[in-house]
Amino acid sequence: MKKKAGRVIPNVNIYPLEVTPVEAIVQADVIVDVVHTELLPAIKQAIRGKRTSAVLFQINSSDAYVEIPKTEWEKAIDRNIAYFTKKEKYEVCSDLTTLKTSLKQSDKQLVKI
Numbered sequence: 001m002k003k004k005a006g007r008v009i010p011n012v013n014i015y016p017l018e019v020t021p022v023e024a025i026v027q028a029d030v031i032v033d034v035v036h037t038e039l040l041p042a043i044k045q046a047i048r049g050k051r052t053s054a055v056l057f058q059i060n061s062s063d064a065y066v067e068i069p070k071t072e073w074e075k076a077i078d079r080n081i082a083y084f085t086k087k088e089k090y091e092v093c094s095d096l097t098t099l100k101t102s103l104k105q106s107d108k109q110l111v112k113i
Contacts, residue, residue: 006045007041007042007045009038009042009055009056009057009058009065010034010038010057010058011057011058011059011060011061012030012031012034012057012058012059012060013060013061014031014059014060015060017059017060034056034057035056035057035066036080036083036084038056038057039054039056039068039076039077039080039096040080040092040095040096040099042054042055042056042068043068043073043076043077043099044099046070047102047103047106051070052069052070053067053068053069053070054067054068054070054073055067056068073103074100074103074104077096077099077100077103078100080092080096081093081096081097081100084096
């Protein structure tokens with residue numbers, strides 16, 4: 001795992017990567033769990049670092065990372081809220097809602113400048 005700005009970016013091993021269909025990769029439980037678990041800290045880290053994308057995880061200890069561009073953060077947060085609501089993880093939902101609100105507020109502040 002690599003560490004960037006206080007957060008350890010998880011490494012996900014996908015073998016054999018070269019012959020595994022993309023559909024199978026994105027639907028694998030381990031990938032789904034990592035994406036949902038890492039979304040909140042990844043976006044927070046990206047905001048602190050003033051980045052245009054949030055790094056979710058590294059693939060096979062390589063230079064390949066799964067990232068979400070800033071333009072998709074709000075949609076991803078909405079999906080994450082739905083995911084954690086189904087799992088009855090309401091504290092995480094609250095944190096995600098707070099993050100979404102802060103994103104909207106920062107966008108409004110940028111528009112005012």
